[in-house]
Amino acid sequence: MKLLNFIFLISIFFLNKSHALIEIDITRGNLDPLPIAVSPLHVDIKSEKYKDLKIKNLGDDISEIIERNFKNTGLFNPLKKDAFVQKPDIAHLKPRFEDWRLIKAQALVTGKLIIKDEKLKVEFRLWDLTAAKEMTALAFTTTPSNWRRVAHIISDKIYERLTGEDGYFDTRIIYVAESGPKNQRIKKLAIMDQDGFNTKYLTLGNELVLTPRFNPTNQMVTYMSYFRNMPRVYLLDIETGTQDIVGNFPGMTFAPRFSPDGKKIIMSFAKDGNSDIYTMNLESRLVERITDHSSIDTSPSFSPDGKFIAFNSDRSGLQQIYVMRSDGSNVKRITFGKGIYGTPVWSPRGDLIAFTKMYKGRFYIGVMRTDGTGERLLTENYYQEAPSWSPNGRVLVFYRETKAGEKGEGFSAKLWSIDITGYNERKLSTKTDASDPSWSSLLSK
Amino acid sequence: MNLGEKMTIKTNLKNILLLIFTTLILSACSTAKKSADIEGDVYTGKETVEYLATGVADRVFFATNKSSLTSASRATLRKQATYLRKNKSLNVTIEGHADERGTREYNLALGERRANAARDYLMTYGISGKRISVISYGKEKPVNPKSSPISWSQNRRSVTVKVN
DSSP: OOOSSEEEEEEEEEESSSSOOOOOOOOOOOOSOOOEEEEEOOOOTTTOOTOOOOOOHHHHHHHHHHHHHHHTTSSEEEEEGGOOSHHHHHHOOOOOHHHOOOTTTTTEEEEEEEEETTTTEEEEEEEEETTTEEEOOOOOOEGGGGHHHHHHHHHHHHHHHHHSSOOOOOEEEEEEEESSOOGGGGGEEEETTTTTSSOESSSSSSOEEEEEEOOSSSSSEEEEEEEOOOOEEEEEETTOEEEEOOOSHHHOOEEEOOOTTTEEEEEEEEEEEEEEEEEEEETTEEEEOOOOSSSSSEEEEOOTSSSSSEEOOOOTTSOEEEETTTSOSSSSSOOOOOEEEEEEOOTTTTTEEHHHETTTTTTEEEEEETTTOOOOOEEESSSEEEEEEEETTTEEEEEOOOOOOOTTTTTOOOOOOOOOSSSSOEOOOSEEEEEEEEEEEOOTT | OHHHHHHHHHHHHHHHHHHHHHHHHHHHHHHOOOOOTTTTTTTTTTTTEEEEEETSSSSEEEEOTTTOOOOOHHHHHHHHHHHHHHTTOOOEEEEEEEEEOHHHHHHHHHHHHHHHHHHHHHHTTTOOOEEEEEEEETTOSSSOOOOOOHHHHHEEEEEEEOOO
8 A cells, every 4th residue: 555655746836825814713612614615626528537437526526525524624514516606617717706605605615627647637726705815726646546635635725724723634544443243343453534435454353453553654553463362562564564563572562652753662561460661662672661560551652742651550549640751750640530531642732631531430531731730521421432633633533332232232333533622523434333543644744 | 618618518428428328238238139149349140150170160250440359259269279289281371351341451451460360369379370371351352241230240350261
């Protein structure tokens, strides 16, 4: 799988830096989403055939992906196409602003595409209808089979222009695909586009696999596998498919994550019943012990600057979240609220820690500042855990399980996402039951 | 409200709660002697239990988030130790498990701790550590798939399995 370098920006031919009238504040829940019209992209009639791609529909298909991305943010309200007032090619040249304003649109996306010499060329423009001017215009050239990624990249560019923050649409989610009865689950590593398309399975399901996590460049994944009944941390190269055991530990290793520079894996190693946190440098193979305590220390997560580690420990009796320096010194407990806390994950922005909280038989996903203050619970349910951050630090993906009956019936595990504002909770579409999600960084950055 | 007031309210609340608890326990004792398959959060029944040999149960059960052995668990493990002493060529794996009401990674550590609690006890009864390997499955292999306090108590277990 060639992940990188297959989309190249040909030209940024016009970027209007003047102050726009429309902008979206994404720091609080948006109850009044921005009405946006996404015109189908005009397909050039001179387009050549490419494999079994349905070129005639490509303009509609790309605009629909953009619309779905926008709708899923909860920040935009994509308008129905039957009300559209101009043909795609004409609108792309110069929209009649007052006509689009009549259908209550505030922003308009137009574009056109052509396939020539086995290359797909797409250009799009974002128009500010209130100010009656162009805000952004971009053109891409790529392999035609990457057309879905083009739609995601356009979505990211528009999101960035309108919110002032990085987008998160040209991303993937790696997770554990689950099937079979609850007490005989088959689990496989699976990877999909953020919108649920292009699902691929990376393991066959012969052994139990858990907790996959991307490295910063999204080419490697660390996860836990019960291969040959030896529960250990593994490293998987997504491009080549090669899998390697991480280190030579004489017992279970688990709860792996990459350091922010991608050079180390941090994980728990269980010896004689006690779990402590270790790092292993992937180049030098050097293993360092970070915690040395008779309690359970697990679920470590680096701060994005690599200076601190948040982790889970029951050294005070029950599961709580602690923060220490990355050399293991200066350990501080940060959770003192009611209930018990697990799965700390440091935000890519560095300002927040996402966590799972268990209180009176209910499970919560929440965020707090890195010193434990400002706790906000975003969602409550029967069972949910394992939040993972969108690369812009605005959305969390996690998994949720339902109650099971006598024979395990009624049980399901699904991926959900929620904005850190606490708004816009929604179920992600996955081909199978799913758990342990991990969000990639932007693929085209 | 100052801190002193808060404290008195807290103690009062505590007293009330205590009263409610005592009443509950008393009424539970008088009415339903049969709900005794679970004692202080630890499963005490026979359902799901298998046997290494006649009278030698293969598993012990734990309280929520705990890995300490109850006196019943210790009695079971002493029987396992006697059995292992008689069958000197036999090796075992102890599987540690957790219920589904906890985070996955913590449960892996908890299962490991439970399996080792059982292993350590067998070793104090003279069984060589070399004969006992451990593996934690966390919450991955529930014996009872139902979402109920009773099945969770059956799933919080360590199971001694013959390997040869």
